[in-house]
Amino acid sequence: MGAQRPAWIVVLRREMGMKVREKTFRIGIASTLILVVLGIAALSFFSNRTESHTIAVVDDAGSAVVNQTAELFQTIKPDSPDKASAVHVGTEEEALAKVADESVDAALIPAPDSTGAKGWKIVADASINPALEQAVGAVVQQQATSSNAARLNINLAELSRGAALQRELLSQEQDDDGSLFVLKFVFSFMFVSALMTYGLAIAQSVVEEKESRVVEILAAATSVKYLLVGKIGANFILGFLQVTILTAIALTGLKFVDVIPDLGRVVAASGWFIFFFVLGFFAVSCIWSALGSMATRSEDLASSAIPMQILLFGAYFLSFTAPEGILKIASFVPILSSIAMPTRILDGGVEWWEPWAAASGVVLVGILAIRLSTNIYLRTLMRTNKRTSLKEALRYDHA
């Protein structure tokens, strides 16, 4: 005989096993994953993504221009500069052929200008990347100015006095509203959908056992507390795996598309999202189980679940639509805070004590909810004949 398992683990294994076999569960996971990937794709679309330009050149002067262009990119946008690299070819025809078969983005060819002076021509297939054209243009102009100045014996430094535009940013934060909006949208969706899916799964599992009357056999065989622990445990594990795996995928994706300058802050915010998910899950899971035990049929659950769904969806919409003041208040309201606080961390500018204060609120409310809901669960579980109102559930003495 093998090892005997505690009843709550037996329940947990059954719940997990049944859940992962469900088609709706798999579809749910797949659609969340698709949404996260789409979100990241959108993010990369919203941002100015880094471009790598390859330019065919026929001589060393050409590569010098390209190299200076690369340096210029670096100066303009040090965080994620566009890149420019030269591809040496023998002749002008070869360079044009490479442009035509799209193996390079452009070709830089020596060409005299209208005055007959030595100049450059940039050749591309259908369109020239504007950033590249601008940068190459600037380099060519600067080279020409400098050689003309030398030829005319003019001091270049004197010539360009006062010509440089200086730049200063008042805020240390990266002002990247588009990508931040998408990030908040993706992250709060990931976490709200997990809280919702697995919470509702607990309620459904409870009501299914009531509906199919199997609860009577289970309650005869073991303590109903173990049923509750097993159900919550199973859904917690699945939910936790889902959010951590999706977060890992999202972060890897963000690193890959390389659009977030301050990825460190996103990683930290993800940690807080997961932390608040754990706390929030335990606070709401018991409420979900109580909702399940008060219903008698799955149909009843649809209406008793509405307040919870409103609460969670409310937290979701607040996270990316609410003005800062309202979001700040929400970030301290238990359950709402599970989404609102990590969202604020993603925004930046949160004091160190604020997440901990919000977390304490969730724990406090969670403990109350667990006590109250477990009581309701134990009292109403065996009432399989009719739906129990909250008033009845609280008044009803043992079985």
Place this chain on the structure above:
Amino acid sequence: MLEYHGVSRHYGPRQVLNNVSFSVKPGCLTGFVGANGAGKTTTMRIGMGLLAADAGHVSWDGAPITRATQQMFGYMPEERGLYPKQAIGDQLRFFGEIHGLSSKEATRRADRFLESFGLAGRKDELLESLSLGNQQRVQIITALIHGPTCLILDEPFSGLDPLAVDFMSTMLREKAREGVPVLFSSHQLELVERLCDELVMLVDGSVRVNNNTTVEPDRENATYRLEMEGDMSWLEANPGISITRQEPGRVEFRILIPGSEQMVLSQAVDRGEVTAFSRVQTSLSELFLATNK
């Protein structure tokens, strides 16, 4: 032995059990009968620990019963219930494990039961895909898989076809023979009469008949049948009896004064040839109807 000692229970203002006492002996099939709402299910749920008694208690082998003891019982609730969308093999293993069997042992027993219940090779089928009769078989295996120390079965025969009834009867007898106390409720009184060693009848939450296996009513109210040649109208003048049925050559009468039946017999012998004189056995159905009036 499972014993109920003065168990009472109310739901709100309604008293559903009133001082219920009886015992379920090892090796005995105890039938539990009563009209709908008489309190059978409540009594059984209290025995299983699913409901608490307001007064009185249940004992097992002489000591107050514990949850641990009750969790070793086999139970079949009145409203059947298993997981419709789970394969029956997985489901039975789950119930075995919930009762403390290892996964391996639970699987082994599930296979063995499925085979002996004629469901071999169907362990991967979902419960909802089985016929009702077969679902009932799975239900009873659920109650048996952990080797229960006592069986409490609420209406195990309801909804079964005659073959399944036969199968269930044989199975229950076998369990009783193994020394397991078996308490089962049923509305099929002929079946209870045929099958049971003992009987408990509940009327409005109180025990009316207890361990009355041959179902003999008390002597005062006994009914007798007299068959003889010739006129029988002289019986009508006897104040000690009340005639309940009268046909040519045959009269059934109930005793009003003890000993009247002996007087009737000697008078009859004096008056003509007596072809039959016997006490009328009351069937359980008649007893049920009489008790529940």
